[in-house]
Amino acid sequence: MTTSTWGGRHVHDPTVVRDDDGTYWMFSTDARSDGPVRAGVQVRTSRDLVRWELHGWALDGVPGPAGDWSGAEGLWAPDVVRAGEAGSAEWRMYYSASTFGSRRSAIGLATAPHPSGPWTDRGTVVASDHVDGPAGLGHPNAIDANLVTERGGRQWLVYGSFFGGIYALPVDPATGFVVDAPEPGALRSAPGTLLARRPRLADGAVEGAFVLPRPDGGWALLVSYDSLAGTYHLRAAVGDDVTGPFRDRGGRAMTDGAAGTEGAVEREGAASGVDPWQVGVPVLASHRLAGGPGLLAPGHASVLTEPGRQLLVHHVRDADAPTEHRVQVRRLVWTHDGWPLVSPQPWAGPDRENDDTATWPVSPAVFGGTWEVLDVGAATAKVVDGRTGALDDVLDGALTGVGRARPLGEGRFTWEHPGGPPASAPRWTSVVFPGWDAVRDRATLCLTAADDAGRVVTGTRVDDQ
Incomplete structure (x- = not known):
């Protein structure tokens, strides 16, 4: 398998961190559009966030506990964070193990002294199965982890995809595992706090959540809606707390139409007039600029925060070849009233971009x-x-x-x-x-x-x- 020419191709569900010497490390799903998957989380490096080189894979396949539970042949949507402050000797990676369309899934934790590894699996953080959860909502699918840290050090695991929606669970910062977690691989009796959910009439299509602090307080939620290779796109909402409620600019909650049982969800959505395609503020979607390529289904974004700038990292597909996917990076900016919006142009590198906001118009x-x-x-x-x-x-x-x-x-x-x-x-x-x-x-x-x-x-x- 030739990988030397991959660059930013075959990237899906990316997240990027920067190490102490300034190297950027990108981790992404085990996805390849033109052949078999090599399992273990793809890892790439860059010095400018424009040119990428495949470094290898973080893990040697799917770890046993997560694989045994889910039957996964590859790992999805890794989220990598540093434990503690800069200079900490531990990095943590939350990975997802599942199969397409299944709710029998697991989020696992691996640790390493450096983004380059070696990565050691520590076990399963939370798992889900084909069972109903509280109020008949269905247990949230245990994939698409995002670790969120509040200013005082309190941590949350934001997770979920389709089915039950997006939830948040408290995490013990000392261990990286969910607070009061049962034995690895066991289901929790409560999935956490509901942040976002769409009714069955929209196929429950919300995933890839990322929560980040707003400049003047509160939090913003980014999620991807709809079909992975078609109408997939990115939406935003804001709230006072990590656990929400998150609302769009029209005041609609990201949980509108999501109360009660599955049947009640649909009835409530119809009765309230809530259109599941109108909740949330669309910030990035399929488009074509004159003279440029058609970009299809951008989404599953994470945000890299550095001094003086924030950058949205996401995957996108080729409109003329929808199975082809790659990474893109774009500037994320905040309006005067604290809403995250995204540049129409991809990031061109530090030599071509201007981070000095004092010189902006x-x-x-x-x-x-x-x-x-x-x-x-x-x-x-x-x-x-x-x-x-x-x-x-x-x-x-x-x-x-x-x-x-x-x-x-x-x-x-x-x-x-x-x-x-x-x-x-x-x-x-x-x-x-x-x-x-x-x-x-x-x-x-x-x-x-x-x-x-x-x-x-x-x-x-x-x-x-």
């Missing part, structure tokens, strides 16, 4: 010129092309009364939507920042904006500035 004049704009929410069902022109025209006259919004630094702007008072005309909040146009191979400006109803657009300035 301060004048509404930046909204002039010609822009290519993507309507992110419209792209959840298909690959959507950008619209090019004057920004006000592309946004259907939405650019009215632009003003600066500075609580989180430069580059933040707001404007009013025309057509009536604020109650009937949602206000927009946006971030404009330097970026790199991957199609034209040059520096440019990027923007991303959301209105109060949850519509999100992103843009790339394409004229000579």
